[in-house]
Amino acid sequence: MAPAVRAEPQVPVMGTKLVCSAGPCAGQEFALEDGEYVIGRANDNPICIPDTSVSRKHVLIRRLGGGWVVNDLGSGNGTLLNGEPLTDEMPLAHSDTLVLGDTELTFNDNSNATMMMPVPSAPPPRPGRGSTRSSAPAAAPAEQAGGEESGASGAVPRRPGRPETRVRSARGRAAVTPQDPAAQQRKKRLLILTAAVFVMLAGLLVVMKVQQQREAEVEAQNAQLAQERRGAMDALFQEAKNLIRDGKWMDAKAKLLELQEMEPNYVQLPDYLARVEKEIPNQQALDTARTSLEKNQLGPAAAALAKVSKDTQLFETVRQLRTSLKDKADKRVREALTLLEQKQLDQAKAITDDVLAAEPEHRDAKVINEEAARAIAIRDAPPPPPTVKEAPKPWDQAVDRFRDGDLNGAMAMANACAGKSPQCKTLMAQLGDFGALYKKLEDLDAKGLARLLDLDKKITRGQGSKLSRNAGTRAANIFFKSASAAKASGQYGRAMENAQRALQADPSHAGANNIVAEMRAKAKDLYLQAYALKDTNPEDAVPKFREVMAMTPSEDETHQKAKSWVEKLK
Numbered sequence: 001m002a003p004a005v006r007a008e009p010q011v012p013v014m015g016t017k018l019v020c021s022a023g024p025c026a027g028q029e030f031a032l033e034d035g036e037y038v039i040g041r042a043n044d045n046p047i048c049i050p051d052t053s054v055s056r057k058h059v060l061i062r063r064l065g066g067g068w069v070v071n072d073l074g075s076g077n078g079t080l081l082n083g084e085p086l087t088d089e090m091p092l093a094h095s096d097t098l099v100l101g102d103t104e105l106t107f108n109d110n111s112n113a114t115m116m117m118p119v120p121s122a123p124p125p126r127p128g129r130g131s132t133r134s135s136a137p138a139a140a141p142a143e144q145a146g147g148e149e150s151g152a153s154g155a156v157p158r159r160p161g162r163p164e165t166r167v168r169s170a171r172g173r174a175a176v177t178p179q180d181p182a183a184q185q186r187k188k189r190l191l192i193l194t195a196a197v198f199v200m201l202a203g204l205l206v207v208m209k210v211q212q213q214r215e216a217e218v219e220a221q222n223a224q225l226a227q228e229r230r231g232a233m234d235a236l237f238q239e240a241k242n243l244i245r246d247g248k249w250m251d252a253k254a255k256l257l258e259l260q261e262m263e264p265n266y267v268q269l270p271d272y273l274a275r276v277e278k279e280i281p282n283q284q285a286l287d288t289a290r291t292s293l294e295k296n297q298l299g300p301a302a303a304a305l306a307k308v309s310k311d312t313q314l315f316e317t318v319r320q321l322r323t324s325l326k327d328k329a330d331k332r333v334r335e336a337l338t339l340l341e342q343k344q345l346d347q348a349k350a351i352t353d354d355v356l357a358a359e360p361e362h363r364d365a366k367v368i369n370e371e372a373a374r375a376i377a378i379r380d381a382p383p384p385p386p387t388v389k390e391a392p393k394p395w396d397q398a399v400d401r402f403r404d405g406d407l408n409g410a411m412a413m414a415n416a417c418a419g420k421s422p423q424c425k426t427l428m429a430q431l432g433d434f435g436a437l438y439k440k441l442e443d444l445d446a447k448g449l450a451r452l453l454d455l456d457k458k459i460t461r462g463q464g465s466k467l468s469r470n471a472g473t474r475a476a477n478i479f480f481k482s483a484s485a486a487k488a489s490g491q492y493g494r495a496m497e498n499a500q501r502a503l504q505a506d507p508s509h510a511g512a513n514n515i516v517a518e519m520r521a522k523a524k525d526l527y528l529q530a531y532a533l534k535d536t537n538p539e540d541a542v543p544k545f546r547e548v549m550a551m552t553p554s555e556d557e558t559h560q561k562a563k564s565w566v567e568k569l570k
Contacts, residue, residue, distance in 0.1 A: 016068065016109045018061075019219070023103030023230065024050050027223035030105075036062030038073070039100065053077055053101025053267040061092070068092045068109065077101045077267075102230070102267060233263055240272065247314065249280045275313070282312045289321050293328055299357030301325055329355045333364045340372055341557065345379065348372045363535075371564070395424045398431075402459055405466035407435055430459050434467075441471055446482075449475035453505055476506030483515050492519055493550030500553065523551040523558050530565070538569045545569070 018030040030037075030047050039047040042056040049058070055075035061068060071089040072079045079086040080099035098105040236259045243252035253276045259266055260273070285307040292301035302325060308318055332351050339348040352369035355362055394417040402410035411431045417424035434455045437448060444452065449471055456468035464472075483498035496519040502512035530544035545562040552559035 016107075018047070018098075019106045019108055020049075021104045021106055021219070021223055022226045023054075023101075024227075025103065026227040026230065027220060032061065032063075032068065036060060039105075040073070040075075049100065049103050051101055051103045054103055058100050059086070059098065064091075068107070070098065075100070229262075233259060233266060236262070237266065237269075244272070244276070244279075247283065247317070249276050249283045252276055253280065278309065279313060282308045282314055286314060286317055286321065289325075293321065293324055296328065296332065296354075298325060298329055298332065298354050298359075302358035325358060329359050329362060329365070333362065333368065336365070336368050336372075340368055340375075343375075345372050345376045349376060367564070367568075371561070393423065394421060395427050398424070398427055399460060402431065402467075403463060403465045407431065407438070407467060411435070427459065430455055434459065438467060438471070441474070444471075444474075446475065446478045449478065449505070450501070472505040474505075476502040476509040476512060478502075479505060480509060480511045480515075483512065487515060487518075492522060493547060495519060496551045519551045520556065520558070523548045523556075523562075526551070527558050527562055530562070534565060534569060542566055542569050 016032040018032065020026050020028045020030070034046070037046045038057055038060055039045060039049060039054075040056050040058040041049060041051060041054045045057070055073070055077070057073045058075040059079050060071045060073055062071075069089050069091050070079075070081065070086065072086045077100070080097075081090055082097055083099075086098075092107045092109070094107065094109040096107045098107065236255055240252045240255035240259065243249075243255060253273070256269065256273050256276060260269060263269075285304045289301045289304035292298070292304060301321070305318065305321060305325070308314070312318065332355050336348040336351040336355075339345075339351070349369060349372035352365045352372065355365040356369060359365070395414060398410045398413035398417075401413060411428065414424050414428040414431060418428050434452065437444065437452045437455070440448070441452070452471045453468055453475055456465055456471070459465070479498045479502035483495045483502060486492075486495035486498060495515060499512045499515035499519065502509050503516065506512070526544050527548045530541040530548065533541040533544070542565075545566045548562035549559050549566070552562070554560075
């Protein structure tokens with residue numbers, strides 16, 4: 001009978017491990033040899049995953065009985081086991097998948113994978129010389145059978161007379177027992193079958209090895225592709241963050257949308273997209289404000305700044321633009337003041353309108369705007385209706401005669417109509433007074449000369465006569481001397497008053513004109529000093545403004561501005 005085939009003992013071909021297929025550690029394998037492993041982002045973990053979406057202590061994998069179990073350690077993003085949330089401690093089976101944030105791990109447990117390798121059992125031990133019947137081969141009983149049985153089987157018959165008291169050895173029996181052809185055939189077939197099994201197992205091992213190698217190559221290739229894809233997404237996200245840092249929100253949005261198409265569940269993507277969507281209108285408003293400031297359009301710049309949300313991350317840019325807006329407003333007000341002094345009323349008002357649109361409480365802009373508006377109203381007022389020229393009156397002819405220097409002729413004409421018209425009678429009296437003073441022209445003082453010139457203006461209705469020229473020259477010289485003395489003593493208001501009287505007497509008097517021009521220049525300098533003090537020290541500014549008014553005629557522009565400030569500072 002053929003010997004029995006003994007089963008091969010089970011031998012593990014691969015260990016237990018975790019294979020990372022996605023995330024920063026894609027392609028890496030972590031052998032599980034100890035009793036338990038903490039997996040997380042912290043460097044002191046047995047298995048460290050440098051992934052920002054993984055908690056410092058994320059999950060615990062430990063050996064329990066003959067298998068392994070996994071438990072979430074209260075991670076921020078949670079853990080998925082085969083796509084389901086891991087809430088309790090769960091057992092792990094071969095090929096189970098764990099998802100920790102952006103990292104994916106596959107549990108490979110090959111500790112139970114074994115091979116059945118049949119080998120022939122060892123031959124039975126050869127019996128020694130002192131062997132008993134129980135250790136003899138199965139053929140021994142046949143040799144001890146009766147003679148009929150032996151004869152039938154063809155065994156060697158016993159020798160007669162020799163007692164069978166000794167058991168033959170196996171070698172002896174084999175030598176005398178003939179080989180069974182059927183047994184030999186079975187043994188031969190068993191040997192062929194065993195060799196065939198060995199060949200098949202060897203081929204199967206080769207096929208399995210090749211298949212495992214191919215699977216490992218595909219897995220490594222997939223891990224490499226996943227790692228490259230993850231690297232591309234991380235690089236795209238970093239580009240978006242750099243654009244946000246530079247304030248290029250529109251470009252950053254394009255990068256984030258591109259990343260969203262690649263990976264909708266990318267960590268931090270929703271927060272950054274929400275912030276970008278909020279900051280894009282703020283950036284557009286700031287760009288509008290900056291462009292408006294470059295064009296000196298202060299009102300639109302202020303309106304654009306008002307649209308920026310209070311919680312913007314661009315607060316530093318907002319602060320810079322508001323400071324620039326204030327400085328630009330002060331500069332534009334100074335330009336408007338210069339234009340107002342140059343009688344460019346429309347430009348001055350337009351500038352102050354723009355400044356007030358940006359800063360409604362700007363004090364200087366208000367004053368200049370009001371003055372410009374008043375001057376424009378006067379300028380654009382409709383002309384008075386034309387007067388109907390009346391027929392010449394009798395006394396008009398007497399006035400014309402006096403204007404030509406004929407005092408006696410004028411008196412005769414006034415006397416002729418004195419009984420008919422009160423105007424002729426009044427004119428007659430004025431001409432008499434003028435003639436009395438004119439006879440004493442060389443002896444008149446300043447007061448008398450002023451009286452003479454005043455009568456001349458009343459008679460001629462301000463046009464003057466040839467008779468008043470000599471008197472005007474004498475009066476102008478007298479007033480000029482008084483103006484020069486007042487100027488030398490620092491009495492600028494009195495100097496201006498006498499110089500103006502000299503010009504009233506003789507408009508061509510050069511000395512008086514020089515004093516008036518000099519006083520006007522001093523008045524402007526004094527006005528600027530008072531203007532600089534009006535906000536910080538109005539008590540000292542008011543006397544200076546009053547002195548400016550005394551140094552300038554009422555129709556002078558500086559006089560009007562000083563008067564306006566005196567009224568406001570009261």
